[in-house]
Amino acid sequence: MTGGPILDGAVAADRAPDLRLAGLAVAAWLAALTCLHLTARTAVLLAVSAAVLAALLAAHLLAMLGNPTTPVRRHGWIAVAVLLGVVCGSTATAARLHVRDAAPLRALVDDRARVTAGLVLRDDPRPVRGAPGRPATLLVTAELTALTDPEGHRLRVPVRLLVLATDPAWRGLLPGQRLTAQGRLATPRGGDLTAAVLTVTGPPVRHGPPPWLQRAAGTLRAGLHRACAPLPPEQGGLLPGLVVGDTSRLPATVEEDFRATGMTHLNAVSGSNVAIVVGAVLLLARWARAGPRLAAVLCGLALIGFVVLVRPSPSVVRAATMGAIGLAALAVGRPRATLPALAAAVAVLVLVDPELAGDAGFALSVLATGGLLLLAPGWRDGLRRRGVPAGLAEALAVPAAAQLACGPVVAGISGTVSLVAVPANLLVVPAIAPATVLGVAAAVVSPVWPAGAGFAAWLASWPAWWLVTVARVGARLPAGTLLWPGGVPGAMLLAGLTLGLLLAVRRPLVRRLVAVGAVAVVLGALPVRLIASGWPPEGWVVVACAVGQGDAIVLPVTSGRAVVVDAGPEPSAVDGCLRRLGVREVSLLVVSHFHADHVGGVAGVSRGRRVAMVLTPAMAEPAAGLELVTAAVGTARRVVPAAGWSYRSAGVDLVVLGPPHPMRGTRSDPNNNSLVLRASVAGVRIVLPGDAETEEQRALLDRVPPETLRAEVLKVAHHGSAYQDPGFLDAVRPAVALVPVGVDNDYGHPSPVILDRLVRSGTRVLRTDTDGDVAVVVRAGGRLAVVERGLPPGRR
Numbered sequence: 151m152t153g154g155p156i157l158d159g160a161v162a163a164d165r166a167p168d169l170r171l172a173g174l175a176v177a178a179w180l181a182a183l184t185c186l187h188l189t190a191r192t193a194v195l196l197a198v199s200a201a202v203l204a205a206l207l208a209a210h211l212l213a214m215l216g217n218p219t220t221p222v223r224r225h226g227w228i229a230v231a232v233l234l235g236v237v238c239g240s241t242a243t244a245a246r247l248h249v250r251d252a253a254p255l256r257a258l259v260d261d262r263a264r265v266t267a268g269l270v271l272r273d274d275p276r277p278v279r280g281a282p283g284r285p286a287t288l289l290v291t292a293e294l295t296a297l298t299d300p301e302g303h304r305l306r307v308p309v310r311l312l313v314l315a316t317d318p319a320w321r322g323l324l325p326g327q328r329l330t331a332q333g334r335l336a337t338p339r340g341g342d343l344t345a346a347v348l349t350v351t352g353p354p355v356r357h358g359p360p361p362w363l364q365r366a367a368g369t370l371r372a373g374l375h376r377a378c379a380p381l382p383p384e385q386g387g388l389l390p391g392l393v394v395g396d397t398s399r400l401p402a403t404v405e406e407d408f409r410a411t412g413m414t415h416l417n418a419v420s421g422s423n424v425a426i427v428v429g430a431v432l433l434l435a436r437w438a439r440a441g442p443r444l445a446a447v448l449c450g451l452a453l454i455g456f457v458v459l460v461r462p463s464p465s466v467v468r469a470a471t472m473g474a475i476g477l478a479a480l481a482v483g484r485p486r487a488t489l490p491a492l493a494a495a496v497a498v499l500v501l502v503d504p505e506l507a508g509d510a511g512f513a514l515s516v517l518a519t520g521g522l523l524l525l526a527p528g529w530r531d532g533l534r535r536r537g538v539p540a541g542l543a544e545a546l547a548v549p550a551a552a553q554l555a556c557g558p559v560v561a562g563i564s565g566t567v568s569l570v571a572v573p574a575n576l577l578v579v580p581a582i583a584p585a586t587v588l589g590v591a592a593a594v595v596s597p598v599w600p601a602g603a604g605f606a607a608w609l610a611s612w613p614a615w616w617l618v619t620v621a622r623v624g625a626r627l628p629a630g631t632l633l634w635p636g637g638v639p640g641a642m643l644l645a646g647l648t649l650g651l652l653l654a655v656r657r658p659l660v661r662r663l664v665a666v667g668a669v670a671v672v673l674g675a676l677p678v679r680l681i682a683s684g685w686p687p688e689g690w691v692v693v694a695c696a697v698g699q700g701d702a703i704v705l706p707v708t709s710g711r712a713v714v715v716d717a718g719p720e721p722s723a724v725d726g727c728l729r730r731l732g733v734r735e736v737s738l739l740v741v742s743h744f745h746a747d748h749v750g751g752v753a754g755v756s757r758g759r760r761v762a763m764v765l766t767p768a769m770a771e772p773a774a775g776l777e778l779v780t781a782a783v784g785t786a787r788r789v790v791p792a793a794g795w796s797y798r799s800a801g802v803d804l805v806v807l808g809p810p811h812p813m814r815g816t817r818s819d820p821n822n823n824s825l826v827l828r829a830s831v832a833g834v835r836i837v838l839p840g841d842a843e844t845e846e847q848r849a850l851l852d853r854v855p856p857e858t859l860r861a862e863v864l865k866v867a868h869h870g871s872a873y874q875d876p877g878f879l880d881a882v883r884p885a886v887a888l889v890p891v892g893v894d895n896d897y898g899h900p901s902p903v904i905l906d907r908l909v910r911s912g913t914r915v916l917r918t919d920t921d922g923d924v925a926v927v928v929r930a931g932g933r934l935a936v937v938e939r940g941l942p943p944g945r946r
Contacts, residue, residue, distance in 0.1 A: 171493035173228050177235025178242075178497050182507035185243035186341055190251060193244035197237050204233035235497070243504040250345045255307050258299055259335045259346045267348055268296035269311065271327045275320050277398065288315045290323070294345070309345035310505075312338060319353035324360040324368050331355070343505045363458055370459050371396065373596025374589065377607035384618045385611040391417040392582075392614065393589035394460040404618055406722030411624035412553065412560065412571025416582065416617065426586045427456045459593055488523050492516070513559045521555025522548060525652075549575035554648060562641030574624040581613035588613075686731045687937040689927040691831040692863055692888070695727035696918040696939075699892025699899075700747035702727060703838055703865055705831050707800045710734040714755055715827065715838050715865075719747045721754030727923060730939075733759065737799050739783065740765040742824040742840025744775025752782040761786045765797075768812065769823040791825070793853075803830040808839075809846055810853040821868060822846040828861065832928050835861035837882050841868040847878035856881045862934060863888065863926050866908075870900020870917075879907065885934055886914045886926050893919045 181200075185193035211226045258265060269292040278287045290313035297305040313320075313331065323329070333350035359365065371394055378386040378399075387400035397405065397417050408414050431452040435445040496516055499506055506512040526547040533543035553571050561567050588610035596603035635643060686693065695702040697718030704727070705713040712733045718724045739761050742748055755761065764783050768790050770776045789795075797804040808826035816822040824840030837859060839847070847867070850859070864884035867874060869891040887908050891899045900917065908915050916924040916936055923939040 169489060169493075171231075171490050171497070173232040174235035174238075175493035175496040175500075177232040178239035179235075179500050179507050181236040181239030182243045182500050182504040185240050185247065186343070186504065186508050188247075190244045190247035193240050193247060197240035197244060200233045200236035200240065204230050204237065207233065238497070238501055239504070239507070242501045243507075246343050246504055249307065250309050250343055252307050252309070252345075254305055255297070255309065255345055258297070259337055262334055262336060263300055264332070264334045265300070265348075266298040266330060266332050267294055267311065268330050269293065269313070269328070269354075270295055271323055271325050271329070272310070273325055274396075275315070275323055288320050289313075290315055290320060291344075295328070307345070310343050311346055311348050312344050313348045313350055315350045315354075317351065317353045320350075323354070324364040326361040326364045327359075328357040329354040330357065342508055367458055367460065369597055370593045373600070373603055374593035374607070375399070376600065377592045377596055377603040378611075380604065381607060381611045382615075385614040388417075388614045388618060389585065389589045389592075389607060389610055392586050392617075393593060404621065406725070407618070407621035407625040409722075410568070410570075411574040411621050412568040413574060413578065413617070413621055416578075424453060424456060426583050427590060428452055430583070430587050455594075456590070459590065489520075492519055492523065510559060510563055514556050517555040517559060518552040521551040524551075525554065526551035546576065549579060557648065558641040558645035561635075561644045562638060567644070570624040574620055577620050578617050581616040585610045585613040585617065685923070685939050687925050687927050689832075689929065690925040690937070691834045691928055692829075692836050693727070693731060693923060693925045694865065694888040694890050694916070694918055695724060696922045696924075697723035697727065697751060697890070699869065699895045699897070700750065701742070701840070701865070701869075701890045702751065703888075703890070704728065704731055704733065705802050705804075705829055705836070706731075707737045707802050711737050711800070713738045713740065713799070713802050713804065713829070715740040716742050716748040716840070717751040717755045719750035721751045721757065723754065724751040725754030725757050728755065728759070730923065735759055736761045737802075738763050738765060738797060738804075739786070740825060740827065740838075741767065741779055742826075742838070743767050743820045744770065744772055744779070745820055745841065746775065748840070749775045749778050752779050756782050756784070756786075764788045765806075765825065766790055767809075767823055767825050769820060771820050801831055804828070807837075807854055807858065808842065808850045810849050813846060813849065816845040817843060817873070824867075826850060828858070833932065834863060834926065834928060834934065836863040836865070836926075837861040837884070838865045839867040839878075843868060843871075843873035844875045847875035851875065851877050851881060862886065864913075865890070866900070866904070868899075869895075869897070870904055871897070872901040872903060874901075874904050876907070879904075879911075883911070884908075884913050886916065886936060888924060888926070889915060889917045891917055891919045895919075 181196065185196065188196075207226060208230050211230070272291040272293060275288040275290045278289055292311050292313055294307060294309050294311050297307065299305065313333070315331075331348070331350045331354045332352060333348040336347040336349060338344040338347050360368075371390070374390055374393060375396075378389050380386075381389070383399075383401055384404050387397070388404060390396040390398075391400050395417070400417065405414075405417070408417060428449045431449050432445055435448050440448065499512070526544075529547040529551060530543045533546060534540055538546070553575060557567065557571075588606050592603040592606035592610065595606065690706060693704045695704065695718065698720060700718035700720075701716040702718040702724045703715040705715070707713060710732055712728070712731065712735075714724075714728070714733075714736050717739075736755060736759055739752075739755055741752075741764065744767070761783050764779065764786050766776070766779065766788060791806045793806055793808055793810050795806040805828050806825055807828055809823050813819060813822045818841075821841040821843050822845045824842045824846065826840060826842055826846070827838040829836045829838065842850075859878070859881040861882050861884055863886045864879075864882045866887050866889045870889040889900050889905075905915055914936060916938065918924060921938040921940065925937045925939070927935050927937055929935050
């Protein structure tokens with residue numbers, strides 16, 4: 151984010167910030183956030199209580215004698231403002247909750263009624279990744295205009311719905327589009343203003359075209375996509391995200407790199423996008439010697455045009471409001487007006503749309519803007535007084551202030567604190583503005599000059615390449631993130647530590663102690679973390695990766711080389727596990743079967759690693775899974791083994807036990823044609839049955855001698871589902887059972903009956919949903935042990 155236009159209008163370092171409206175705005179925000187999780191009646195009680203307290207305190211202050219500027223009086227009026235903020239936030243939210251929880255609609259939701267709904271789209275349909283070969287589910291936020299129940303009664307309740315659609319006709323719809331759809335109602339998750347979830351299987355019926363503003367935005371966005379199409383996938387997918395927040399074509403690996411390095415804010419429309427575009431216009435206006443008011447008018451027009459380009463959805467309007475704060479201060483010639491303007495904007499936005507109070511993007515926008523206004527100017531001027539050049543001082547102060555302000559929210563969401571976020575954001579500062587401005591130019595000229603748009607996109611791809619490179623390198627740095635308590639407690643803890651640190655470093659002695667402590671951490675604790683991180687544990691023979699609802703098993707071959715069995719549902723998860731294990735080359739990739747929870751992450755296995763050989767089952771179903779594997783592994787040698795096929799490499803011996811014959815007509819043919827393996831690592835036998843269910847397990851018992859199945863470690867088939875043959879479990883008789891399974895999955899995995907059977911037989915059971923990455927290790931004397939890496943606190 152460029153800092154010039156904002157910082158020029160920011161609070162001067164030698165003047166106290168104007169925080170008169172801050173208490174009211176923050177109180178309204180927190181009250182609305184609290185009430186989103188309450189009922190309308192409780193929210194009203196909160197508002198009435200705050201109003202009574204405010205009235206009593208105001209009356210007491212008015213009755214006080216003495217100097218009206220005494221600290222007691224001043225602090226008292228601040229308390230009154232805070233109570234009024236609670237009144238406003240609670241009242242606005244209670245009004246919306248009363249409409250959301252209207253009895254007629256709630257009854258239909260509770261009955262899961264099938265209805266016909268009239269809708270107005272609020273945002274673009276967003277795809278949710280699903281299984282290959284299955285229709286992608288689209289999330290569509292909409293306003294309900296009318297509802298017809300099964301008896302034909304028509305309701306008019308102005309509430310918000312979340313539509314889950316699978317029909318391709320929903321793709322490409324624009325915000326503001328009016329339509330009718332039939333579907334079944336369901337209960338929403340709560341914590342927002344969504345009144346119901348509408349599951350739709352058919353196409354929508356459109357009523358007229360979308361508004362002209364949205365059509366214009368759609369034309370420009372389509373032109374930007376056409377201009378980016380010839381570019382490499384990483385840069386071509388990133389540019390629309392930088393310019394208009396469209397990450398639909400952004401590779402998942404790039405998205406994960408940006409998340410690991412604290413750069414995800416670049417992939418969403420925020421105040422930084424507005425500041426860059428408006429800042430470019432402001433620089434041109436100043437170069438042309440335009441006055442402050444004319445410059446403000448030109449910047450305002452640029453702001454409106456940018457909103458048209460990225461579509462005036464609620465998130466874009468929020469970002470534009472934050473970006474307009476600096477313009478307001480510029481127009482009135484009062485730099486100190488920026489903080490009151492920010493507070494007023496927060497209060498107005500929360501009162502107009504209380505749901506913003508629970509939006510992480512809203513919190514990040516406000517905190518980043520507040521950090522730039524409160525912290526960055528003082529830090530910039532302090533660096534300049536110490537001899538740092540003006541441009542470098544601003545480049546250092548801006549990302550540091552924004553990252554420090556946003557850190558508590560990011561930590562609460564992710565359960566981690568990034569150690570590379572500030573340097574990564576500092577390194578990309580020079581590239582953000584050129585990439586964004588050139589991308590905007592490509593979109594604007596695309597309808598009239600496609601060749602010029604393509605040239606602008608090509609120029610923008612070079613700074614975009616730098617962004618991708620910094621994110622990739624930063625994500626691969628060891629110890630780049632630290633585990634941190636997740637949720638509200640973790641966010642509050644980091645916020646308290648940050649505030650305490652900011653207050654403490656105002657004293658020179660404390661500042662020096664903090665500097666010495668930081669150096670000690672870097673020179674002491676970090677090398678210890680790098681050298682003796684404790685993962686992977688010494689003597690490991692198998693690791694079950696925590697990749698969500700899916701399988702990814704790793705067997706060590708030599709240092710940096712491994713056999714990988716299945717790849718989980720997402721590339722980023724398995725890639726992260728392999729990076730933690732130090733795997734640089736995959737000697738053999740085994741695909742037990744082609745379901746998405748086993749092959750969806752295959753691109754993460756081959757990401758930056760050579761895959762020497764791939765083992766796949768004879769049953770190539772579903773076909774989309776096979777296509778995914780073929781595209782990811784490229785020219786790697788592919789083998790379709792029969793039962794008895796064996797493989798040996800350094801410390802790993804592997805043999806294919808099944809399927810003993812092609813199996814058809816079972817409960818799930820792809821599952822029951824899974825490759826079943828027995829591996830031996832450092833003398834430890836491991837059985838890996840993929841998702842084999844009772845039919846294949848029984849067939850193995852009929853064809854294979856029981857001693858062949860005997861093993862010390864069992865990867866429990868099909869995430870510990872109930873489809874296990876007791877005889878198969880008795881034949882293996884494992885000392886350790888590994889259950890790769892996702893947290894709070896919808897399938898009921900693992901089965902309590904199966905877990906209880908294993909535990910009663912003396913088996914130690916480890917689950918990736920509760921233990922994270924889990925390893926079986928060999929200690930001195932050949933004794934088996936287990937090591938749990940654990941889940942980040944935010945994922946528990």
